[in-house]
Structures are given as C-alpha cells and as structure tokens.
Amino acid sequence: MMMENSNAIIENGQFNLAVFFKQNILILIGFLALAIPTIISLSKGIWQNDDQAHGPIILAIIIWLFWQVKEQIAAIDAKSNPIMGFVLIITALLMYVLGRSQAILLFEIGAFIPLVCGLLLISKGWRAISIAWFAIIFMLFLIPLPGSIVDALTGALKSQVSHIAEVLLYAAGYPVARSGVLITVGQYQLLVADACSGMHSMFSLLAVGSLYVYITNHSSKIRNILLILAIIPIAFVANIIRVMTLILVTYHFGDAAGQGFIHDFAGMALFAIALIGMFMLDMLLGFFIKDKKNE
Numbered sequence: 001m002m003m004e005n006s007n008a009i010i011e012n013g014q015f016n017l018a019v020f021f022k023q024n025i026l027i028l029i030g031f032l033a034l035a036i037p038t039i040i041s042l043s044k045g046i047w048q049n050d051d052q053a054h055g056p057i058i059l060a061i062i063i064w065l066f067w068q069v070k071e072q073i074a075a076i077d078a079k080s081n082p083i084m085g086f087v088l089i090i091t092a093l094l095m096y097v098l099g100r101s102q103a104i105l106l107f108e109i110g111a112f113i114p115l116v117c118g119l120l121l122i123s124k125g126w127r128a129i130s131i132a133w134f135a136i137i138f139m140l141f142l143i144p145l146p147g148s149i150v151d152a153l154t155g156a157l158k159s160q161v162s163h164i165a166e167v168l169l170y171a172a173g174y175p176v177a178r179s180g181v182l183i184t185v186g187q188y189q190l191l192v193a194d195a196c197s198g199m200h201s202m203f204s205l206l207a208v209g210s211l212y213v214y215i216t217n218h219s220s221k222i223r224n225i226l227l228i229l230a231i232i233p234i235a236f237v238a239n240i241i242r243v244m245t246l247i248l249v250t251y252h253f254g255d256a257a258g259q260g261f262i263h264d265f266a267g268m269a270l271f272a273i274a275l276i277g278m279f280m281l282d283m284l285l286g287f288f289i290k291d292k293k294n295e
Contacts, residue, residue: 088118
C-alpha cells in the first residue's frame with residue numbers, strides 16, 4: 001500500500017526519496033504511464049500556443065506544491081478510505097481513457113485530480129487530502145478552458161480592454177481610433193486578439209495570484225479574501241497596460257516591433273505587472289489589517 005511505512009520514509013525528520021520509490025514503484029510506474037503520454041502531447045500541442053504557454057510552469061508549480069507537503073503526508077498514521085479511493089481511481093481511469101481516445105483535454109487532464117485524490121485516500125485517508133488541498137485545487141489551472149467558454153467571455157473582455165486603452169491614449173494626445181476590437185493608431189492598425197486580453201491570460205493570472213495568497217499565508221482571513229477578490233481586477237488592469245504598451249510601441253517604432261519580440265515580452269511583463277500589483281495591494285492592506293502573529 002502506498003506510503004504505509006511512514007517511519008521508513010521519514011528518517012531523522014527527513015523525507016527518504018529512495019525508500020519512497022522502492023515502496024511505491026508499481027504505483028509510480030502506473031502513474032507515469034498515464035502522465036508521460038499526456039505531457040508529451042501537451043508539449044507538442046497546446047503548450048506551443050501563446051495562450052497556453054504557461055502550462056509547463058503550472059505543472060512545475062504543482063510538482064513543487066506536492067513536494068512541499070510530502071513529509072506531512074508521509075508522517076500521517078494511515079487511516080485509509082479504500083472504498084472511496086477506488087471509486088475515485090476507477091472514475092479517473094474512465095475519464096482518462098475517454099479523454100485520451102477522443103482528444104478531450106478536459107477529461108484527459110482532469111482525470112489526474114480524482115486519481116491523485118484516490119491514491120491519497122487509499123494510502124493515508126482524508127487527512128492527506130486536507131494537507132495537499134491547495135496542490136490538488138491548483139491542478140485545475142492545468143486544464144485548458146473549453147473553447148465555448150473562451151469564445152463567450154473573450155469577446156466582452158476584448159471590447160472592454162480595447163475601449164479603455166483607446167480612451168486613455170486618446171486623452172493623452174495620441175491619434176487613436178477604435179472600431180470594435182480593431183484599433184487604429186497613426187498609420188497602423190492593431191487587432192486586439194484573444195491572447196492579448198482573453199480569458200486565457202486571466203486564468204493564468206488567477207493561478208499566479210492564488211499561489212501568491214497561498215505562499216504569503218496571512219493569518220487574517222479578511223486580508224486573504226480581499227487579495228483573492230482583487231486578482232481579477234488586477235489581471236484586467238494588467239491586460240489594459242499590456243495592450244496600451246503594444247499600441248505605443250507600434251506607434252513609435254513600427255508594426256514589426258509591436259508584433260515581434262516586444263509582443264512576446266509584453267506577455268511576460270503582464271505577469272510581472274500583476275505580481276507587483278498584488279504585492280503593493282498586500283503591503284497596503286498590511287497597514288490596516290495586521291496578522292495576529294505579527295502583533
């Protein structure tokens with residue numbers, strides 16, 4: 001049974017990786033037999049698109065999150081729940097087979113959530129899930145949003161982002177005009193694409209913001225809730241800044257600059273702006289809402 005010998009895995013307070021692999025070799029082989037083909041398909045497919053390029057980073061964060069709680073899980077006295085565990089594992093395998101065979105990423109990737117929960121229940125019970133709750137929830141960010149949801153929500157976001165960008169730049173004296181999501185600045189025309197202002201960037205920024213709240217781990221629930229509620233507005237503002245930056249670069253340096261390296265760099269800057277915004281808001285809240293441990 002997975003991780004049944006806690007004392008062997010935990011030696012002198014340290015997690016013994018070699019013992020863990022030895023005790024769970026068959027489970028690990030089975031898990032990797034499912035995970036590796038999916039990762040290869042993603043790396044050759046949607047992860048090469050701009051709107052899903054954050055996928056490998058999300059995967060690395062998920063692995064890191066589980067790694068951070070490995071000692072706590074291994075140290076639990078096994079109180080397994082095999083019935084519920086096997087139900088989740090069977091459900092996960094059915095989802096995986098359906099998703100893999102029919103190219104439905106929602107099922108193929110989503111199957112790993114009940115699979116991980118099932119393995120934890122069989123080995124350590126509900127206590128393990130309560131310890132790894134954030135890592136499990138964070139796995140949701142690895143699942144690409146269904147196209148129907150993206151199409152329904154992206155249109156409104158693109159319109160709002162392009163409208164606000166136009167108003168601000170026009171007020172600053174730039175020759176900007178807009179028709180829908182098509183922005184004209186000087187002699188150039190720019191189309192505010194899905195990758196610039198859509199749900200994909202919002203979704204990935206929500207992941208980054210959630211991770212920030214989890215890592216800071218403030219004792220004040222109000223402070224944490226306010227930070228979580230601020231994630232989407234901050235992400236929206238960051239998208240506006242990104243679009244405005246691309247418009248200004250195109251106007252001053254030409255279309256090639258706006259669509260080349262600067263465009264990709266603006267995508268990375270989007271996350272930096274959002275993180276800075278979260279950090280500044282957190283500092284501001286810290287003046288009014290103190291953590292109990294700091295008082």
